[in-house]
Amino acid sequence: MFIDETTIELKAGDGGNGCFAYERLKYKPKGRPDGGNGGRGGHIYFCGSPQVHTLQDVAYHHRYKAGRGAHGKGKNQTGRGGEDILVTVPLGTVIHDTETGEILVDCLTEGKKELIARGGRGGRGNAALVTPRNPNPDHCEPGKPGEEKTVRLVLKMLADVGLVGRPNAGKSTFLSCISHARPKIADYPFTTTKPHLGIVRPGKGYDSFVVADIPGIIEDCHTGKGLGIRFLRHIERTRTLAILIEATTADPETEAEVLLKELEHYSSTLLEKPRIYILTKKDILEAPDTCHVPPGWYLMSAVSGDGVATVINQLANLIKTAPSDDLP
Numbered sequence: 001m002f003i004d005e006t007t008i009e010l011k012a013g014d015g016g017n018g019c020f021a022y023e024r025l026k027y028k029p030k031g032r033p034d035g036g037n038g039g040r041g042g043h044i045y046f047c048g049s050p051q052v053h054t055l056q057d058v059a060y061h062h063r064y065k066a067g068r069g070a071h072g073k074g075k076n077q078t079g080r081g082g083e084d085i086l087v088t089v090p091l092g093t094v095i096h097d098t099e100t101g102e103i104l105v106d107c108l109t110e111g112k113k114e115l116i117a118r119g120g121r122g123g124r125g126n127a128a129l130v131t132p133r134n135p136n137p138d139h140c141e142p143g144k145p146g147e148e149k150t151v152r153l154v155l156k157m158l159a160d161v162g163l164v165g166r167p168n169a170g171k172s173t174f175l176s177c178i179s180h181a182r183p184k185i186a187d188y189p190f191t192t193t194k195p196h197l198g199i200v201r202p203g204k205g206y207d208s209f210v211v212a213d214i215p216g217i218i219e220d221c222h223t224g225k226g227l228g229i230r231f232l233r234h235i236e237r238t239r240t241l242a243i244l245i246e247a248t249t250a251d252p253e254t255e256a257e258v259l260l261k262e263l264e265h266y267s268s269t270l271l272e273k274p275r276i277y278i279l280t281k282k283d284i285l286e287a288p289d290t291c292h293v294p295p296g297w298y299l300m301s302a303v304s305g306d307g308v309a310t311v312i313n314q315l316a317n318l319i320k321t322a323p324s325d326d327l328p
Contacts, residue, residue, distance in 0.1 A: 007152045013040075016068065017038045017072065039082060042069075043115055048111075064085050096151060099149075160209035160240065175211055178312055214235060243259060
């Protein structure tokens, strides 16, 4: 199951209590204070990983609770620290504090641990409270409670190219043609109900790049029609866009304008991304040579492979010139 948004509860560990004790030695019934400090509570960290592609495991867990710090002991022994928790999420996961709405962290760097909930400090024992003015403290400190937070996790996929088109425009077929991704393909609309990623390796002279296929967009989907525009968050982080229109469409330029308006309803920044326009399904045209291809557009068939290599090369060139440092 593909889950790209969830809310979970976090409870960092409480700190252990400090110890109230005195040194006990032969012939010294009451020695100096030697109560140890309590251990700190366990922290909760989040870490982005390219091996994780959905928030499914995190959503099922629902509540994370780190270990409590051990209490201090006599002979000035400090309690053991509570066990930390490391939550692994997909790269591109944004973590929001549900109470304040603040973005706590954006997991964009592989392997980087981000502290989200801090464990409580251990209480000081009476040995640590000794001062010149108070050489014999009559108390110790309790441990501090760990942080409690409810956070909302939102996944925004990281990709170089985002495929945008109406349902059944041939996006999934194109993705399966240029990569090893195997999205569901069928001859009816909305076969894609969740995003898919594919890695494209163009060949010599080009670096590989990642393509994201999202569910189809229809007119007025920003009002909730079809599958809505919720999945558009997955192309917010793409560097470029590929607009796919069926070659049998009577007016492909008008169709493209409809798609761009729906993107604008979601975020105007999507229209600032470099984009390429592609006419798909050349193989079903009765007379491909007479098909009207608007200037700057590309005609291809993912089924026969005709024109696909040209499109891949154009995408690779577009990615090279696209900005890469303005991730929202």
